[in-house]
Amino acid sequence: MRRNLLMMVATLLILLPILSACGRESSADGQQEITLNAQTEPPSLDPALATDTTSGWVLEHLFEGLYTKDQKGNVVKGMASEVEVSGDKKTYTFTLRKDAKWSDGSPVTAEDFEYAWKRVLSPETGSQFAFYLYYLKGAEAYNKGEGSAGDVGVEAKDDRTLVVTLEKPVAYFKELLTFWVYFPVPVDQVKKHPEKWAGNPDTLLSNGAYRLTEWKHDEELTAVKNPRYHGKNEITMDRIRWKMVDSSETAYQMFQAKELDIVTDLPAELLEKEKGKGNLKTTPYFGTYMFMLNVDKKPFNNKKIRKAFNLAIDRQSIVKNVSRGGEKPAGAFVPHGYETPGGEDFREEKTTSYVKQDVAEARKLLKEGMKEEGWKELPKVTLSYNTDENHKAIAQAVQAMLKKNLNVDVKLSNREWKVYLDTVSQRDYQMARMGWIGIFVDPVVILDYYLGDSPNNQTGWVNQEYDRLMAKAKGEQNEEKRMNLLHRAEDILMEELPFIPVYYYTQNNLIQPELKGGVVRINRYPDVRWTRWAE
Structure with a gap:
């Protein structure tokens, strides 16, 4: 049976309902909390500059694009509430949600998207992922210094209307828009703190399921559920901590001591040790x-x-x-x-x-x-x-x-x-x-x-x-x-x-047996937005 790309992605998504007869409270305040291991300091939490899976893991919990992925892996509307596509499939008109907010309560606007995408493409930014926006009309020329920002096919018509024009029709464009390079950024904040806005919880505003509250560099990141997020009622995990433990042996010991809840990187001898025990989940x-x-x-x-x-x-x-x-x-x-x-x-x-x-x-x-x-x-x-x-x-x-x-x-x-x-x-x-x-x-x-x-x-x-x-x-x-x-x-x-x-x-993930609702996709680290501890 012929299946398109979106159906393929949905099929390849693996949902992990990890059940247990016992549960545990994740924090002293009774909130659901999970501790992950990022292994290293994320090189950048700026969507324009991030190029690695570690940074991407954090970014995809903090930000949301025009489209996002639901728990079943389907591509669904995120910041967009309505989408109109022209007959030649080259022009998209997006209407943003009325309740699209940054974590400080200010509205997410169409300008935040236009500015973000053109910032990625600006030769001055030096984004290594700028080529992922070459699908936009005039994008490649601008990025290579052969055109202007005004020629790029993205324009904020008003606060809630974004018009996107492509060079050619792209069958997988919705899927592209879920990628972090297409995320919006808060224009005023980036202009006010151009060099450090994404490196400090005080200046990093986010529009996704979580907001960054603490960053102990080379040690730990903490994010809590964003009360301004439009889908907050569907998010079950209240707080995420990413430890930065670069020793796989140490991370394994921390998992055994229940100091880490998911471990994504193990040396071969520990993988062999865990096979058949039930905590190890191996996926493509x-x-x-x-x-x-x-x-x-x-x-x-x-x-x-x-x-x-x-x-x-x-x-x-x-x-x-x-x-x-x-x-x-x-x-x-x-x-x-x-x-x-x-x-x-x-x-x-x-x-x-x-x-x-x-x-x-x-x-x-x-x-x-x-x-x-x-x-x-x-x-x-x-x-x-x-x-x-x-x-x-x-x-x-x-x-x-x-x-x-x-x-x-x-x-x-x-x-x-x-x-x-x-x-x-x-x-x-x-x-x-x-x-x-x-x-x-x-x-x-x-x-x-x-x-x-x-x-x-x-x-x-x-x-x-x-x-x-x-x-x-x-x-x-x-x-x-x-x-x-x-x-x-x-x-x-x-x-x-x-x-x-x-x-x-x-992917070989060690997951605490009391957890349920975790999602592991074929091309991402675990998405823990819907994870919760069994009662």
């Missing part, structure tokens, strides 16, 4: 774990050497013996999880895997690549990763495989998450760990990562045909033709290999 995750290769730095300027590194890695061994979280070996970029019009998963429709371990071929390609470059010895290679027990274990496994299979010595280097992101964005690396999760379930948002002008593509790899096919796919209304274009784009990516895919993610 629409993303890919990989190592980016800087094609402007030796030795990865040579395609044969990039392929040799790919073929020297035993992905099956990594997921079976190292990560051990139910992941699938990745021989491509787009993960499993998107059903095509033919009823087959995109990943299975053409080829399951482009790259598999082949040591003999890897050695041959390495030798040929070195000869092409005139190298008698391979330039020294450093593999970089952000500090985490799992990342370290995988990096060590890859290091050992490259030594055994190619006789290549690889140095390992790790840094704290925020510093690591800065280092990678400056392209100060040769081989760097990264993960990419789709903002919604569609191959296009995975393949977007390696667009030539995508700020997330820190490899230096640019291919005009790849970019052309991606642009054509975004405007294609026939779903079969769109899938074909995306397959052709992935063919090019996997031929050039500016990265090493390792595995397709799963």
